[in-house]
């Protein structure tokens with residue numbers, strides 16, 4: 489049964505001898521700007537190894553949630569813990585793929601230097617287990633995203649999709665225990681969307697990371713998603729995709745008729761025209 493807390497899903501999880509501790513934990517969390525409440529009463533645990541997608545229309549507070557987890561935004565009420573400590577800036581255990589923005593002060597860096605910041609950007613000058621190890625890890629991350637060929641070029645000369653793959657490599661290079669992704673598939677073609685989705689999912693499945701993945705389009709990641717947090721106008725639901733991505737639940741959230749159709753392993757969401765890009769259009773993810 490879906491709830492606005494994760495108690496039930498936690499109960500349904502496979503039994504282990506020591507309960508897995510949550511890498512991300514929000515309790516009674518509220519975020520408001522002035523009169524405007526983005527969300528309130530949010531309880532969310534994301535366990536290590538778990539992949540949680542965050543969906544909702546523009547302005548519903550998805551990026552703000554990541555900023556709270558990054559220690560960049562204070563909650564208005566409630567508590568937030570990341571990797572066992574109150575959320576704080578610059579935690580090494582966190583990998584972050586920021587939302588793409590036009591003006592990035594790092595555009596003059598070479599690609600491989602940008603990726604290297606994911607290893608030692610938190611602690612300038614200390615380095616990581618020697619230069620050889622550092623080079624090896626940066627090379628592996630560049631190769632994983634298919635960026636080796638253009639790694640010596642200034643980032644500003646690269647295409648949007650090429651830059652995006654470098655951001656993914658930067659977030660993954662430190663082998664993070666918590667991976668926060670803000671629309672990481674933007675600017676990527678379908679093949680690269682699959683590649684990046686798989687890399688992020690592997691960080692959860694094989695490296696035991698907790699993944700929080702903000703997106704407008706669930707289809708490219710549907711195979712990997714364990715749970716969805718769907719936020720609309722301060723209302724939210726948390727549950728498995730099967731629980732949340734239904735006509736009934738989305739109609740309740742959007743307060744208008746929304747139809748969710750499943751076809752060939754994809755979800756088509758129809759209706760709620762005024763909900764903007766919060767709906768998943770049949771045309772596919774590349775338009776987002």
Ligand SMILES: Nc1ncnc2c1ncn2[C@@H]1O[C@H](COP(=O)(O)OP(=O)(O)OP(=O)(O)O)[C@@H](O)[C@H]1O
Nearest residue numbers: 521522526544545546547548549550551552553587
């Ligand atoms: N520091 C701030 N002060 C006041 N309002 C803010 C602040 N930061 C964000 N907001 C507002 O909060 C709302 C939520 O913003 P947020 O970026 O979290 O939305 P989002 O769900 O990520 O949207 P999108 O899908 O467009 O990226 C927006 O309306 C935004 O203008």
